Amino acid sequence: MSPNVSTSSRDKQSLHYIVRSGLAGGIAGCVAKTVVAPLDRVKILFQASNPDYRQYTGSWTGPFRAGTALYREGGVRGLFQGHSATLLRIFPYAAIKFMTYDQVHYLLMPTREQETNGRRFLAGAISGTLSVCCTYPLDVIRVRMAYQTKSPSQHGNSAPPTFTQAYKQIYNERTTPANGSQPVGHTRHYLDRFPILKFYRGFSVTIAGMIPYAGVSFLSWGFLRSRFLPPSKTGHKPPTPVADLTIGAVSGVIAQTSSYPFEIIRRRMQVGGITRPDRWLGLGETISAIWHSGGWRGFYVGLTIGYLKVVPMTAVSFTVWQGGKRMLNV
Template identity: 65%
Template sequence: MSSDVSATRDQRSIHYIVRSGLAGGVAGCLAKTVVAPLDRVKILFQASNPEFQKYAGTWSGAFRAGADIYQSSGVRGLFRGHSVTLLRIFPYAAIKYMAYDQVHYHLMPTRDKETNFRRFSAGSISGMISVLFTYPLEVFRVRLAFHTKSSNQSNDSLLRSFKQIYHEKAIDITHSPSTRTPTPKASNYFNRYPMLKFYRGFSATLIGMIPYAGVSFLSWGYLRARFLPPPSDAKIKSTPVADLAIGAVSGAMAQTASYPFEVIRRRMQVGGITQPDRWLQWGETVRAIWVSSGWRGFYVGLSIGYLKVIPMTAVSFTVWQCGKRFLGV
């Protein structure tokens, strides 16, 4: 009984929280670095970059797109925007895993309290908390990754990206019957409060985070409970190989459940580039994707999404667990 009380106190202590966040931040950075080139190609596909649409739709196309980027820009081209990714992913992953540990404790303080609904809820809540605090850096990253060498715009640094987004202006376009334009109220808010510009696509991201993080942590918790023993069982212990396998399955399921939301938010995030005078709204973006590509448009780049998310999630969960063991969490 005394050991349970001490464990509870330790999990609620600032030392536990900091160590949990540190393990999560390092895990996120390593995982993102492993898949950075694939992430660059996937963003170009999702955001319908005109120079790379000829490659979209096939597994081989992803590799040919990567080769094209390498030939034109070298290794740096494959990692364009990665510095901003690391700047964003450390606090994002740290907050997500740290929040998950705390939410998990409050929703499921004992093993018999663990249910699939609570696992899903803990994952969704932690994902939404993390994205709330780090979303502007995600917009910077996508903007940098969207630009190619042939682009006329010189949006190749964090400072330039910040200035471009901050000075974007929205106007009402009433003469175009083919699209639904922003209302005056929306445009006024867009121009009056410049910080809102750094939250393009935030609604799609927040909604998409519910199935992504929820399914990811649900799968992780369920599979570990199903195939791995309680921590008190000394005969069989969790290993990095087991963590990799469970993390990979969790990533595949999460990606499948949330991918349409990811495509929508990518389109909204680069809206300041493709349509600088517009504030792309949720319904307008969905209609534009449906009209141009049908239901398949919501899954463009999904194959490369699997190539990216499966190893990324596997590495992230595994390094997180190894980091927690190393730090004594």
């Protein structure tokens, strides 16, 4: 038994295994994001309180009416605005997340007897946090592309901003304080010296939200699989695509509900250079603005469309990930 365990350990920690695991995860992320791209753009517009689409929030039909308006104004391209940046981000993001989860899962839970909900949560939180750290600037650019309905360089023209335009806009943003307060002045000083920090708006709250989101997502995934696909002498029962889709969907709903307020705060901070170009929006100021504008419900704006997006996205993501691993013999 010992030689087999040793061989299994070397195989799962080999470069060949890691690359195939990452490839399966990256493909899964791209497929899942493409499926829900139109819903994702509408959700960003709602979360960031875009003035052109604020009228559609607050009702079950709002997301569909907003999507119709996007299609009417920009056709299919309008529904997929910012998707190129999404794919640039999501492949490395998903690849790192699933690859890291495989490795951390094996290190923390090398045997089925060692699988606990706490370790499942920890493995998910670690993998999600690492993937965000590596790809966050691309997410900020993607949100800017999806948020804006007019090009920053063409006033009155509805042409969507390109990846390069969004990048230049963020890089060249000025953060001159409106009231000359010292804290904002310090922030401006650091931003002038390290412009890369402009691409990390909302990073702290993103990490705070990613821990419960990724942790709960993988915890739910592992728990539900162990509950409904109990191990036998030869391992788990062979899962069907329907089982993967169902378990993935439920996991996504649970994870989305637990972390959604963090996502609202993150989106507002990411578009802060557009909504409040005169200052760097801090965490406390952002939370206060959301509370004063909508109370506790303000932290759940767009949750309906969040469910509409997360259910198919998480279901497809986990299903394609598992299918890709089987195809790549991982």
